[in-house]
Amino acid sequence: MKKIIALLSIIILSCNEKEQPLKSVVELNSKKARLILQIDSLSNALKQVEFQLTELDTTKRLTAVTAYKAVEKKFNHFIQVQGVVEADQSVELYPERNGNITEIYVKEGQRVSKGQTLAEIDNSILKSSMAELQTQLDLAKTTFERQERLWGQNIGSELQFLQAKAKKEGLENSLNSLKSQAQKLKIIAPFSGTVDEIFIKTGGLATPQMPALRLVNLDKIHIECDVTETYLKSIKQGTEVAVYFSSIDKNFTSKISQVGNFINPNNRSFKVRIDLDNLSSELKANMLADVKINDFSANGVVIPTTLIQKDRKGDSFVFSLEKTGNTYSVKKSFVTQASTYNNLTYISEGLMPNSLLVDKGARLVKANEKVIVSE
Numbered sequence: 001m002k003k004i005i006a007l008l009s010i011i012i013l014s015c016n017e018k019e020q021p022l023k024s025v026v027e028l029n030s031k032k033a034r035l036i037l038q039i040d041s042l043s044n045a046l047k048q049v050e051f052q053l054t055e056l057d058t059t060k061r062l063t064a065v066t067a068y069k070a071v072e073k074k075f076n077h078f079i080q081v082q083g084v085v086e087a088d089q090s091v092e093l094y095p096e097r098n099g100n101i102t103e104i105y106v107k108e109g110q111r112v113s114k115g116q117t118l119a120e121i122d123n124s125i126l127k128s129s130m131a132e133l134q135t136q137l138d139l140a141k142t143t144f145e146r147q148e149r150l151w152g153q154n155i156g157s158e159l160q161f162l163q164a165k166a167k168k169e170g171l172e173n174s175l176n177s178l179k180s181q182a183q184k185l186k187i188i189a190p191f192s193g194t195v196d197e198i199f200i201k202t203g204g205l206a207t208p209q210m211p212a213l214r215l216v217n218l219d220k221i222h223i224e225c226d227v228t229e230t231y232l233k234s235i236k237q238g239t240e241v242a243v244y245f246s247s248i249d250k251n252f253t254s255k256i257s258q259v260g261n262f263i264n265p266n267n268r269s270f271k272v273r274i275d276l277d278n279l280s281s282e283l284k285a286n287m288l289a290d291v292k293i294n295d296f297s298a299n300g301v302v303i304p305t306t307l308i309q310k311d312r313k314g315d316s317f318v319f320s321l322e323k324t325g326n327t328y329s330v331k332k333s334f335v336t337q338a339s340t341y342n343n344l345t346y347i348s349e350g351l352m353p354n355s356l357l358v359d360k361g362a363r364l365v366k367a368n369e370k371v372i373v374s375e
Helices: 002-016 025-056 124-152 158-183
Strands: 063-065 067-069 071-093 099-104 117-121 186-188 193-198 213-228 240-245 250-259 269-277 288-304 316-324 327-334 336-341 344-349 356-358 370-373
Touching: 071 269, 071 336, 071 344, 117 213, 124 158, 158 186, 213 288, 240 269, 288 336, 316 370
Parallel strands: 063 370
Antiparallel strands: 067 356, 071 213, 071 288, 099 117, 117 186, 193 213, 213 269, 240 250, 240 288, 250 269, 288 344, 316 327, 316 356, 327 370, 336 344
């Protein structure tokens, strides 16, 4: 070291000395050769100093990085689509006959039972006709019963007995027909549910072309989604889904209950149905839902996507670490990415569980470089 310093001093002093200007080419070439030798000597001396510094302090000049341990766990990939809530039982009830509304027996929001009468159209004319037929039927029954007793005693003719029987049965059929018509003047609940909206008013005109009430049962609902045909192979009946309703800030988990068999030619998508229980009636018909469908799931090595880099050929790689003494050596490891979701990547090939990878500083190092790992 002392020799190197002395050599440097001599060269510096010689450079500072004032020399007489050289005039001949021979002298200039000779000086040039001496300067080149001096430069080479300085370069060699500097390399020796740097080498000795490296030997004495092995960590001072090394790049500091942080490490990430690759873990083996379950990886899930989801596709996100939007769905709409549909009630399994939601109908608008129409009257079957024209007429004036005489009675509305329910109110909006009221819970009703299957078979309950909700509203009624004026049936006064039918009631009158039914009362008249009932009177005739009562007489016909009495006449028939008497003819039947007489015929049983072999009194009277068979024709009289048959005429009395035919008249009674004819009146019974006519009365039943009127009762059936009267029933059509009532609006009856086809299932148990809640009266969502009433479109008619007492005294107003009801027609089969206009709805009278809307009846909804929200105990059982389903969500319909349109999914692009690209995912047709990975989405099947029973595939797990996560549903979020932003309007009420609620999350639900369920499974796909039905996958459509028709591809819509307009948007190249197919229908997916998801059944949900709604006993608390929190979910309403036509609500929007954010649906995440689990189209890929596997156990394996999962790492942050930010650790993966690409070389000029487009191949994916990560920098892994191998401990050598007090330092670590950087190794370039090529990997195969199977799927990426939510800033995490599932590695199918190239990494073993618990592999130590370069995290912070990964863009500053290169293969075979020695580094130190900071906490």
